[in-house]
Amino acid sequence: MMLRGSCHCGAVTFQVESRAPVPYLRCYCSICRKTQGGGGFSINIMGQAGSLRVNGRGNIGVYRALVEDEKRPGRKIKSPARRHFCRKCGSGLWVADPRWPRWIYPFASAIDTPLPKAEERVHVMLDSAANWVGIPRGARDIRFPEYPDESIIDWHKRHDLTAP
Ligand SMILES: [Zn+2]
Ligand SMILES: [Zn+2]
Numbered sequence: 001m002m003l004r005g006s007c008h009c010g011a012v013t014f015q016v017e018s019r020a021p022v023p024y025l026r027c028y029c030s031i032c033r034k035t036q037g038g039g040g041f042s043i044n045i046m047g048q049a050g051s052l053r054v055n056g057r058g059n060i061g062v063y064r065a066l067v068e069d070e071k072r073p074g075r076k077i078k079s080p081a082r083r084h085f086c087r088k089c090g091s092g093l094w095v096a097d098p099r100w101p102r103w104i105y106p107f108a109s110a111i112d113t114p115l116p117k118a119e120e121r122v123h124v125m126l127d128s129a130a131n132w133v134g135i136p137r138g139a140r141d142i143r144f145p146e147y148p149d150e151s152i153i154d155w156h157k158r159h160d161l162t163a164p
Contacts (some may be wrong), residue, residue, distance in 0.1 A: 020045060027041055039133070062084055064083070105152070
């Protein structure tokens with residue numbers, strides 16, 4: 001399905017094709033909490049990078065957080081993940097990562113097209129969640145201390161929820 005998105009001030013608008021539009025995945029890591037999450041988490045969905053069309057590209061800033069270097073513990077490196085945001089209003093737009101160049105990961109909060117409601121929620125990076133964040137514990141709340149192995153597209157396939 002075609003997703004249309006924008007920042008809050010309207011300086012950036014974009015569209016992207018997505019086969020994985022269900023906003024089921026909540027990330028509670030410190031980066032998402034600080035940059036995105038009023039509720040302590042962010043929600044990313046997935047789009048096809050080759051279909052991305054952007055208006056107002058000059059207003060986009062890119063943030064690469066410093067993260068622990070897994071090869072050299074104690075050292076920090078720039079995360080390969082590139083968090084795109086509007087430099088005028090600060091809205092998060094999408095994450096792009098050269099390790100997965102076929103995809104971009106729009107924040108559900110940036111999407112204006114009505115999204116399907118997630119019947120199941122996957123809560124990830126809970127080892128990094130702030131203690132004030134209430135993590136739902138319903139039967140359809142799946143919890144992971146870090147990141148699960150299953151990709152966003154594979155979750156959609158397993159639930160038969162891929163969009164055309
Ligand atoms: Zn803006
Ligand atoms: Zn995160």
